[in-house]
Amino acid sequence: MLKYILLRGLLAIAVAFTVSLAAFFLLNAATDPAQAIAGEDATQEVVETIRARYGLDQPLPVRYAQWLGGVLRGDFGESYYWHKPVAELVAERAGTTITLALSALFVTILIAIPLGAFAALNPNSWIDRVALGVAVSAQAVPNFWLGLIMIILFGVMMPIFPVSGDDTWRHFVLPAFVLGASSVPAVMRLTRTGLIEVMGADYIRTARSKGFRSGALLRRHALRNALLPVISVLAVQLGQKFGGSVITESIFAINGLGRLALESILGADIPTVQMLIFVFAIVFVAMNLVADILNAALDPRIRIG
Amino acid sequence: MSKLLEINNLSVTLPLPGGQLHAVRDVSITLNRGEALGIVGESGSGKSMSALALMRLLPQRALQTGKMLFDGTDLTGLSDAQYAQQFLGHRIAMIFQEPMTSLNPVYTIGRQLTEAAVQFGSYTPTAARARALALLDRVGIPDPKARMAQYPHQLSGGQRQRVMIAMALMLEPELLIADEPTTALDVTVQAQILDLLADLRREMGMAMILITHDLAVVAEQTDRVAVMYGGEMIEEGTAKSVMAAPAHPYTQALLTAIPRMDGPPRRLGAIPGTVPSLMTPPKGCVFAPRCGFVRPDCLEARPPQLGDADHQRRCVLSDADRPTSAPAAPIRTDHAEVSGGEAVIAARDITQVFTSRKGMFGPKHEIRAVDGVSLTLKRGETLALVGESGSGKSTLARIMLGLSLPTSGTVEMLGRPVADLAPLERAALVQPIFQDPYSSLNPRRTLAEIIARPLTLRGEDDPEACAAKTRDAMEMVRLPARMLHSYPSQISGGQRQRVAIARALVTRPQALVCDEPTSALDVSVxxxxLNLLDELQTELGLSCLVITHDMAVVHQVADRVAVMLNGKLVEEGGCDSVLRNPSSDYTARLLAAAPQFRPDEMTAPPAQEATA
Structure with a gap:
């Protein structure tokens, strides 16, 4: 098992490097960082000076190799824009984004799993139809639009929650809801189909024949089986929350990694963008790994082959 | 003996999109303490539904009427919660057909055995554990302590069924319901489980309801037998009397449909038609449309209950009216061994090795599914390949069909190596028939398209010639040509298997390879x-390789037998000599384990004429 985790960990790092390589070349193809740093009105001379100072006159492969060499020594370079080591910049803001991602996941679980379970236990009832309606509309609604509507509803019309900043827990309520809502449809549907399938399984009939009814039946026999696939999807969704933070943090003016990513992309701050992509890729792959490990821990058929 | 269970006029209706399905109609059952009742019937007869109604395990939408008394308590008056608390597990317990899926995969055996007893306060956790250990030991699970900590997937099917039995007995129920407890198991395991159930029943003085489609099992294991058909109980009585002197035409026909191991193989008494769907219950007798002795009054009103408490049936015929059917003529006086016949398919030194890995990086495992087997199918003969699950018989069949190439060894068809044959040439020589007619036919094609498919593949593009050949094939398998435009979902399992045979025969192959061709079908089907295959073989001079686990089917159809165990051929020879004097221990064990149906050996009580 340990060997398996180690191998999967190595695989994760390999994936992260591949992603960073692709990102590096695409970024440099799309923008001219020297021009971006100098500003749009700068003279050609200034741009060239900057290009030489940051080493941007070197060929791309050499620059990637330099960046890679730095990363292997634990040095992600210095931000062109903030004039600070990128690692420091990311470390400062990571906490905010982790808080946002975890609270968003909490919102997803709180809405999706009970809704899915109710729908499954009463298939084709009105609860089921409402849940399906929620799922379809949540899937169709874009994140930024939901964010704006939330701001209008709970920030302007009924000013219950603050709509900008990250000072108190109250600041996280609306963004967590917006970010969490995007995962509700997938998780709810999976809970519903999983539980419907499990409730029709032979071992549930066995449990009934032993005298277990509704509540105990669900708690003791159905939920663990039904939630197995849900848990791995939740782990993957948590990885996606980091990527999703780009839009949500910008809307709610939260100083996290997502907003940092947006700003550094706009400013062609390549060292920062590179590190963020690297971190997001590692988080995503690590969450997939966590999903596999959780599944193995909960399902003896995987744990004990 | 005191009455334990009394079910009166039980009816179960299931509302379906297409109307009401009358799954059980007006069934009454009485069971004394310690008695074993067998409920026999084909699929859709309502036998499981009756038991599920008693256990309150019917689907929520099912409607149920009738009265149930257990030891004097009226069960119908109890709420689900009261019933679960007072009866389920404590007084009535049930084991199911599918041991592979009936245990929860994510909990240990120990937890599943003890949880109900602890949860409902019958035992302390320590006492429950002690009782579970003792029961596991009693049902024949070696090293019970270690097993308690294991998960279901670490146990074999037979062991899981033993665990299910132990679980049902935790609270010493007075009644055990066993719904097809051995159908999913291998023959040798089946016999052990049935013996175990019989022993436990005697030891614990428990009553049992054994639900099965297998008349041989019922004859051996029960005191009384109830025969169900189309949701109704059409005959009921002591096991001896029902088996030796069946009084209802359906029971009679069913008994002659069972392949027997004694005497020469006879033509089986197939019941024409199919089991009815019960959307609209008939006014008269449910069996009338398929009955050989049907009279006008059968269609008018439901037949009365005739007979006495020891043996009754729902049929208008009195004992005197009912012709006693003479045994059918033998189809072969003896198994004629085809000597020196030309080899149609010859397999030499076939070895098939499968390698698998545990996970992405785990170590390699080698499984020798077939290990150095040589087997020849001669022209015009039926060769039965017998073995239990995992013996490698289906793998060998695939290789002999030329569908997969063995790791080593050669297959020759009519003297030519199969590797040299183009797929179309090979397909013209040999055709397969698979076990499950429900999944082996493409549901999106009409029967005409399915049957004509091999012709299309061979590039026969004259539509009229194709249509003619398709009609011929339909006629060969005794299906009406009007069905050609139906889809597989619109016809019954038996009809589907006929379509599969028609598809196999449309190119007029030399040989058929039939993999468990009847094990998914009811006895009468x-x-x-089996009759059809026998007739076709005589008409067309086909050679057949029949793969089966059922010794009675072997006796019915085979000229020669080959027995496989763990990938090796342990015995091969003429059918009679192998069945009468098996030379390998394993064959002898298989024969001893096969439930044998010999109603003549049961002493029939003198026939009595009585009125309802």
């Missing part, structure tokens, strides 16, 4: 298919 199995009889139709």
């Amino acid at each position: 199995q009889a139709q298919i």
